[in-house]
Amino acid sequence: MENEVSKIFGIRAIIEAINSGKTISKVFIQKDLSGHLFSELNSLIKKNNIATSHVPVEKLNRLSKNSNHQGVAAQISPIEFADLDTLILNTLAVNPTPLFLLLDQISDVRNFGAIIRTAECTGVSGIIIQKQGNAPISADTVKTSAGAAFKIPICKVDHIKDAIFQFQAAEIQIVAATEKTENLIYDVDLTLPTALILGSEDRGINPSILKIVDHKAKLPLLGEIESLNVSVACGALLYEATRQRIKVKS
Known part of the structure; x- marks a missing residue:
């Protein structure tokens, strides 16, 4: 059994994860984040009805252990959901x-x-x-x-x-x-x-x-x-x- 749920960081990485069919549990988004690439990600999140949470940058720093998260982090679900x-x-x-x-x-x-x-x-x-x-x-x-x-x-x-x-x-x-x-x-x-x-x-x-x-x-x-x-x-x-x-x- 896996003990940890996978986390990914960075706008492009999360876009690719969604497009590849990964099951995303939740996306954490830095408050007041903007930009063209983020707009692309945000459209994908809405299209796929993925749960989101807008959080301060400090939470993202903790989740990513201060790596370059670009204002977003995502949890990949350890299970595949049933229809x-x-x-x-x-x-x-x-x-x-x-x-x-x-x-x-x-x-x-x-x-x-x-x-x-x-x-x-x-x-x-x-x-x-x-x-x-x-x-x-x-x-x-x-x-x-x-x-x-x-x-x-x-x-x-x-x-x-x-x-x-x-x-x-x-x-x-x-x-x-x-x-x-x-x-x-x-x-x-x-x-x-x-x-x-x-x-x-x-x-x-x-x-x-x-x-x-x-x-x-x-x-x-x-x-x-x-x-x-x-x-x-x-x-x-x-x-x-x-x-x-x-x-x-x-």
Whole structure:
């Protein structure tokens, strides 16, 4: 297993990486960067819908260890992302009741890695993330996942809504984990073909997404703290699905 995610520096080098089909997780761009060559790079980034972050030059200096970065740095993903249509079709061909996981802009790489690890352990058929706003597959993500990032299919979509409509068209129910409901997860039939959605650490699931899901459900909170860490909540939710599915089989 690779321990580090490859990084490349320099405008021309990143342009060539994108044109050669490399999977770029994120491009870090120095604030107020301009110029003809940068405009070419910026057009490619937008065309390919690559995640970006505008940062001070000090961050780029740290990433490049003060080498000549020309105001840009990029992370090359250590994994190849799966195509969602193909994943759904291939999964349903061998498993009539799959379990998928959709992540609505999980931003912390360690939470992301922990979620990937739990998903692999509970037999999730695939994880779907959004191209913009989600934590990248970084060295910390891979490490926290204990290598599970190389074992479970991960798809990137332009928007989580795109994936929801594709799942619903395939008759896979959409279950949103949210505190904005009175329904407990234990009352939802998770033995059916299911795609479970978890929201970001700070705001949860986007309200526009909650309007189009099939079910909303929550975990009971009996203490004074109002929410769980998202990776902990994910574990509890996925193991409830596992419990229900093992019970049906027995």
